[in-house]
Amino acid sequence: MNTQQPAAYEQLRQHFQKISHFEHFAALGDWDQATMMPAGGSDSRAAAMAELAGHIHQLKTAPNLTDWLSEAEQQLSALTLPQQANLREMKQQWRHASCVPSSLIQAKTAAAYQCEHQWRQQRPANDWQGFKANLQPLLQLVKEEAQARADAEGVAPYDALLAQFEPGMTAARLEQTLGSLRDWIPTFIQQIHERQLPAVASNDAQRYPIARQQDLGKEVMHFLGFDFQQGRLDISAHPFCGGVPGDVRLTTRYDEQSFLGALLGIIHETGHARYELGLPFAWQGQPAGLARSMGIHESQSLFFEMQLAGSQAFVDKIYPLLKRHLSCHQSAAELHQQMTQVQPGLIRVDADEVTYPCHILLRFEAEQSLIDGSLAVSDLPEFWDQRMQHYLGLSTKDNYRDGCMQDIHWAVGEFGYFPSYTLGAMYAAQFRFAIEKQLGPLDTLIQNDKLAKVFDWLQQHIWSQGSLLDTDTLVRQATGEPLNPQYLRRHLQQRYLR
Amino acid sequence: MNTQQPAAYEQLRQHFQKISHFEHFAALGDWDQATMMPAGGSDSRAAAMAELAGHIHQLKTAPNLTDWLSEAEQQLSALTLPQQANLREMKQQWRHASCVPSSLIQAKTAAAYQCEHQWRQQRPANDWQGFKANLQPLLQLVKEEAQARADAEGVAPYDALLAQFEPGMTAARLEQTLGSLRDWIPTFIQQIHERQLPAVASNDAQRYPIARQQDLGKEVMHFLGFDFQQGRLDISAHPFCGGVPGDVRLTTRYDEQSFLGALLGIIHETGHARYELGLPFAWQGQPAGLARSMGIHESQSLFFEMQLAGSQAFVDKIYPLLKRHLSCHQSAAELHQQMTQVQPGLIRVDADEVTYPCHILLRFEAEQSLIDGSLAVSDLPEFWDQRMQHYLGLSTKDNYRDGCMQDIHWAVGEFGYFPSYTLGAMYAAQFRFAIEKQLGPLDTLIQNDKLAKVFDWLQQHIWSQGSLLDTDTLVRQATGEPLNPQYLRRHLQQRYLR
Structure with missing residues (x-):
């Protein structure tokens, strides 16, 4: 096992950690909406959730990701097996988020x-x-x-x-x-x-x-x-x-x-x-x-x-x-x-x-x-x-x-x-x-x-x-x-x- | 009253609207933490709240704001009185957020x-x-x-x-x-x-x-x-x-x-x-x-x-x-x-x-x-x-x-x-x-x-x-x-x- 992680993988790790912090609020917003929120909160919640979803989508399709992902894949042997699995999952999230044009996502939403x-x-x-x-x-x-x-x-x-x-x-x-x-x-x-x-x-x-x-x-x-x-x-x-x-x-x-x-x-x-x-x-x-x-x-x-x-x-x-x-x-x-x-x-x-x-x-x-x-x-x-x-x-x-x-x-x-x-x-x-x-x-x-x-x-x-x-x-x-x-x-x- | 708002003011309006959507989650996170969150949630909540606060601070000190604010101030007469008040408050939020160096904010936090x-x-x-x-x-x-x-x-x-x-x-x-x-x-x-x-x-x-x-x-x-x-x-x-x-x-x-x-x-x-x-x-x-x-x-x-x-x-x-x-x-x-x-x-x-x-x-x-x-x-x-x-x-x-x-x-x-x-x-x-x-x-x-x-x-x-x-x-x-x-x-x- 290599103790030095490739820089690209570390960038990706930090980036996905950041995404998870915003997803934290999406989860909280969903739960609250279903259990606690009074009716009067629905308009501002809907607007805030849409903003958050857009931000998360932006993070998942950030231009840097393409480079980091291919760079990290080129250094695959420097990664532990779990890190390789994490990279595979990152790539999948990225592909799922980026393969559909934003205009289509918006129209479908x-x-x-x-x-x-x-x-x-x-x-x-x-x-x-x-x-x-x-x-x-x-x-x-x-x-x-x-x-x-x-x-x-x-x-x-x-x-x-x-x-x-x-x-x-x-x-x-x-x-x-x-x-x-x-x-x-x-x-x-x-x-x-x-x-x-x-x-x-x-x-x-x-x-x-x-x-x-x-x-x-x-x-x-x-x-x-x-x-x-x-x-x-x-x-x-x-x-x-x-x-x-x-x-x-x-x-x-x-x-x-x-x-x-x-x-x-x-x-x-x-x-x-x-x-x-x-x-x-x-x-x-x-x-x-x-x-x-x-x-x-x-x-x-x-x-x-x-x-x-x-x-x-x-x-x-x-x-x-x-x-x-x-x-x-x-x-x-x-x-x-x-x-x-x-x-x-x-x-x-x-x-x-x-x-x-x-x-x-x-x-x-x-x-x-x-x-x-x-x-x-x-x-x-x-x-x-x-x-x-x-x-x-x-x-x-x-x-x-x-x-x-x-x-x-x-x-x-x-x-x-x-x-x-x-x-x-x-x-x-x-x-x-x-x-x-x-x-x-x-x-x-x-x-x-x-x-x-x-x-x-x-x-x-x-x-x-x-x-x-x-x-x-x-x-x-x-x-x-x-x-x-x-x-x-x-x-x-x-x-x-x- | 001018029906055409100056572009800079409109940019600012949209930008502050976006900020308010993220502040929505800060308010929700605070309330939930004090009323509903079980003890096991505190670590991930703290990390998510810190990320969110950083993001909001980033938005409030975004480089574009300096230009938009001074441009909008130059076109003050094209704004209604309430819009002028809004601009004044925007500027104050921006100044409060940007006048203290980030390193000092972090050290104080x-x-x-x-x-x-x-x-x-x-x-x-x-x-x-x-x-x-x-x-x-x-x-x-x-x-x-x-x-x-x-x-x-x-x-x-x-x-x-x-x-x-x-x-x-x-x-x-x-x-x-x-x-x-x-x-x-x-x-x-x-x-x-x-x-x-x-x-x-x-x-x-x-x-x-x-x-x-x-x-x-x-x-x-x-x-x-x-x-x-x-x-x-x-x-x-x-x-x-x-x-x-x-x-x-x-x-x-x-x-x-x-x-x-x-x-x-x-x-x-x-x-x-x-x-x-x-x-x-x-x-x-x-x-x-x-x-x-x-x-x-x-x-x-x-x-x-x-x-x-x-x-x-x-x-x-x-x-x-x-x-x-x-x-x-x-x-x-x-x-x-x-x-x-x-x-x-x-x-x-x-x-x-x-x-x-x-x-x-x-x-x-x-x-x-x-x-x-x-x-x-x-x-x-x-x-x-x-x-x-x-x-x-x-x-x-x-x-x-x-x-x-x-x-x-x-x-x-x-x-x-x-x-x-x-x-x-x-x-x-x-x-x-x-x-x-x-x-x-x-x-x-x-x-x-x-x-x-x-x-x-x-x-x-x-x-x-x-x-x-x-x-x-x-x-x-x-x-x-x-x-x-x-x-x-x-x-x-x-x-x-x-």
Whole structure:
């Protein structure tokens, strides 16, 4: 190892450290907006956030970077392996920021702003015509963006969009992995339906005070190893995990008539939060110190929510906490049954883990076709209805609000994100079986209060790796093989057809 | 009026708008740090705030500004009067930022950081020797800063420090105004003591739950016209009013054994908040749209706390709210007696409105002598003890913690700020008599639920003026005369010797 870093690398390191300081305020502004900001603050916040985003973009495309990056690459052997990884990530951030012309970014931002803004009214009003009129020009700009990214990366347009969230992932690989669930899941749902007990009737009169749910949530977070010296739990309309290293802030929303949604939401976000808090400290503020990808991020939240909390052993473990905070009269077994009920529905965010991949497959297919032009926006509702019938036997005819208008992603111009959700579920299952190989059954670990061992495994193999490895290497080093969808199938079979 | 603005002015306008967007995040970071941030966030917040402060300083001293400012000044007649005022304020911000060399700013920031950091332990430990060792080099740097500012402004060093908080104010004018209280107050305290009823005994067993105090505080804020769509009330160790236009955030701290401190704190901060929310909307993000000075700011908080809340009429008005939220068994008259009890004490922040100016006079005298070199840091405790004996008949011998180590101001290198507090009290009293001349007695307005008229007067004469006028003009237009300390004397005489 060379003790003298090349000057160009050091310049880059300092430059990206500076960027991270400004990103600190973007994260704070986002969190505050969702949790604390009164309505009167929105205009000045929007203007300030736009200024900040422009400044960060300027820093990421600063003219100096081109020289520093090529100079540092010429002196690659003078860098340690982690430094080389950091350089690779810097270059990727730079390329992502600089390969799309500013004028296009601005046009897309404006179109997305209008589309999202109106979507908030159009969706409840089931106003497809109105939404379509905004989505069409927005999609056109996204296609231009995809082409610009594709040219820079030397890949196909949809793959270039995927790469923003899941570097290294391609539509072809998604077809092999995600696509392998396509024929299997509808049959599997059939099998479950033949054996599944009827849903537990809920008690409509029951009320669960929010303050009590909050206390319960905090205790469960503590049980999951969350350190409140390094984060917070708050309320927002849409649950998320934000903040910065050392200060990770998660949110949930509460329903006084049912505690399960908020509780599972908290567990899910705690998975994201522990990942963020476990990122390599020495690389804080550097691209190599960031979370690997959206799919890996989602794998951690789904590991917590599905692999851990979805088991009877986990429910048994937290049941006494639940009884202490809430007057819950289901038994632990009834609660688990409720949590693992499989029921096809129209809404992705309400879907159980078995039907969820169908929602993603549908969107993955639609996105590709929208981007390559084989599907027109005006044909989207019919496409949606047809695929929903195929996957889940449900119709969305004339029901745009619960069909292709249900998600915010396309309304803000985000195409290529959806596959991350099911990639996350697949990675989570694969990690689970790798952990069991090494530490024994997860249920036994939970029963014997050995969850810390599981977290140690995740810390060592996933969290502390940040972006030091590419996703494939990370997964191979952690599990001995690349992404393999068989593990999700095996997990679902074990849980639902036992 | 010329419809075509000179190009240089427009450049400046845009540049200062940009600065305000970054200052938005400085305000958010400050507020969050005091109210929400977990301990684990402090390192990355400190680094991000330092980066942001550096960026803002860079923007305020950008090389272009020199040309734009002189070009715009040459085209002064092409600007409207408010634009001319804005230009004046821009120039002042630029001069304040650029007249001190960066190396000196950095050295002072580092010395102040160390001094404050250690003061937090040294004060409770009564460690004067330790504090002195940090204050001496810090004062040296402040003197250098004062000299640099003095050279740029063409005024005396202490006046240059004052100008940061109270543009236009000088030690000589303070001597005329503030100084006129010097001989009067000690005698006045004597007179009060001869007539004052003994203090109402407090009920030590009584507890006032924080949630109830918070609800009461919000109701009183509402009564004072605070719009919760444009702000918040939270908890912090040291009460303050922060945030940005349209989103003003105030804080207080609660004591379960006594509600009065938190309640008066909320009323005080509500005065600051209404000033901020009433600033001229058309000038948002521009220097002319900012609050006029610290003294005028303090006049608004003290108007709310002392002129309004300190009256029997106000206590009578909010008494039903108080009874609704808290089990308070004092009568409204006893409460008012408690609020207007005069009792010399060692601590400035705990002082009543009569003895408060003595604390400021002492500090004003000490600051001037420290800056002009006639008082050495090592002689400060003796000076303090001697002046406290003179003003309030109290000794601080060997009690540094409740003497010259009690305030944070000097520990962070802030000299010239203290006079703002009593300037605020003097302005508040002057505004009160101007309002009464026009609208009749304040007590009658409160009794007849006509407080909105008082707020309208403040909105028109103070809040909506921002920094469009200089302080003297503002005060003269509002009250018909320049700052006149007789009004504070008259107010105190009316309230305490009636």
